[in-house]
Each structure stands twice: as structure tokens, then as C-alpha cells.
Amino acid sequence: MKTKAFTFSLLLSLSVMATTAQAALKEGDSAPDFKAQASLAGKSFPYSLKEALKKGPVVVYFYPSAFTGGCNIQAHEFAVGHDKFQAAGASIVGVSLDSISRLNDFSADPEYCAGKFPVASDVDGKIAKSFDLSVVDTPAGRKDTRGNDIDHAHTERSTFIITSAGKVYASVGGLAPEQNVVKALEAVQKLAAAKPEKPAKP
Template sequence: MKRFLLSCLLSSAIALPAVGALPEGHPAPDFQTQASLAGKAFSYSLQDALKKGPVVVYFYPSAYTGGCNIQAHTFAVNYDKFTAAGASIIGVSLDSIDRLNEFSADPEFCGGKVAVASDIDGNIAKTYDLTIRDAAPGKKDTRGVDINHGFAERTTFIVKPDGKIAATLTGLKPAENVEKSLEIVQQLAAAK
């Protein structure tokens, strides 16, 4: 009997959805922060961006790290397809604005096309119910520079102009994350 009860408890625990990122249909928390595009800092407002169409808000652990480099580059390569679907893109990490100025201008990564925003204290990520991990001492980026900030989990939110989340993407490889994001914004454009 004890084994049966334990088995039932384990089965139900496995079947429960994971606690984490805000789900589809939830209002996306508005945020304002410093961002960078093509090496130039500016003030970013999600609410203002939504006035122009859907926004892909992608949280990533850190500029100049393996998966994040791939994701930023893949967004930059597909930038015209996102704009053709009426969507804008904003990357969000706990990087400083100085690191993001370099990253946003780097032709290997954001290529001057994709804006990236600084969430230095992690408050934006927390409003989206994302987990933040502390940086490991001695952790370096792909350039050999120390990473001295925390990491938000890689999660992408597609936010509709009405401020509601159309999709939450987690658990995907960086390039797949971009491909799925593009597919969703193209579906939103086709549904108009």
C-alpha cells in the first residue's frame, strides 16, 4: 500500500506543470530600462515598443557566452523577417550597459540590428518569474573577460500589442528559440 501511495504521489508530481516563467495569456510586465543598439545606449520602454506591434522579449544569461552569442547572431540574421512580420526584438540580460554597448555593435553577434537591455539588478527577470543564478567566481566570457553578474534563465516571451503573452519559450537551444519565435510572430501577422 505504501508503495502504491508513493507511486501515485510521484506520478502526480511528474505530471504537474513546472513552476516558472509567466505563461501564455498572462499580462507581460511593463519595464523601462537602459538598452543599447549598435553600440549606443538609449531608454527602452516595452509599453512604447508594443504601440508598434508584437515584441519578442528574450532573456539570456550573458553577452559573450556560447549560447547567447549564437542566439543574438541568429536574431540578427533573421532581423528583417521579424520586422516584415511587424515585430521588434529586445534581448534582456543582467549585463551592464557598457558590456551591452560592445555586444550590440559587434558584427559577430547583434550586428547593430538587435537591441539588448540591461537588467543589472535582475528585477525585470524576476517580474517575468525567471530564475536568477549567481555568477560562479572566476567565470569568463568567450573573450576571456570576467563575468561579474548573475544569469537569468534563457526564456523568450512573444508579447502581443495588447500586452498579453502570446507564447513563452523555454528549454530550446538558442537557434531553435529564434526559429520558434519567428514562426509565432509570422502566425500573429497572418492572423491579422
């Protein structure tokens, strides 16, 4: 009986995980526009996805929390690879449920964002939910790598490559932080190399 109960519990967990993974926006979906307070190199400013897309594709990456193990690694990898993303014509923006004050510190930290790209504050989780991502409460007592309390909910680690036309070109989820960045760069470079569609004949 215990074995059957365990198997059922495991299958249920896997089913829930699969449902969550499948819920996110897919290739070809329209990306929801958003505006948010963001931080770049320690200074806050109003970020607009619509405005950013006027300059080219945007990599929108959602992460659980600033100053936590995997998120520190991911931010560092995006900062290190920033020039390659830029060379492919794409900009980067991170999104989390952190407060703007936490993000001011995170964006300026030379070990993480290093002032290379902005990180946006989605304190109420509306942006994450608009991308069909789940928002989960963080258990009480959790602390970040600086020893400070994590006093906000979090969303799953998921990255979207948005074309300048506002469509999801690719999404990356379910990978370790380093691989998430590698796959995002591959998608951006593939998008840059793609031949533009020929205009329809009149």
C-alpha cells in the first residue's frame, strides 16, 4: 500500500510540474507588454518592454530572487555574455518579485548584474502571471546569500526571447542557470541569423 501511495504521489507531483511547465507562453504567442520600475547599475528608472522592442529583440528572463544561489549565477552569466547578446541585436531584462531597493543593490553588484542590463521589479507578480508563470509564496525564514530575509513571493526560472514584432520566438525553462543563459544566447543568435520573410506579393 505504501508503495502504491508513494507512486501515486510521485505521479501527481510530476503531473503538476508538467502542467506548470506547459502553462508558460509558447513560440508564436504574443508577448504581453509591461511597464515596471527597474534598476540599471544601481539606479532605478521606468522600464517599458514596448519601448525596448523598438530597438530589437528582448530576452525577458524571470528568476526567483536576487541574491540567491542560482539567480546569482544566472545574472553573472548574462552579464558575462552581455556583449554576445548585444552583437546579436538583443537586449536583456531580468524580472523578479524583489523590491526595487533590493534590485538597486543587485543590478550594481559587480559579481552579478554588474550594471550590464536592467532588472525589473514585479512586486505583485502581475508580469509573471501575464506570461502564464506561477507565483509561489516563499517560506518564512528563508534568507538570501547576504543573510537578509527574503520577504517576497517568487516565480519560476523561465526565459523568453521576444521578437521586435512582440512575438515569443523561443522559451527556455527547466534548466540550470548556466544552461538557461546558453540556450537563450543560442536562440538569439539563431533569430539574428534567420532570413527575414519576403513581403507578400500584391
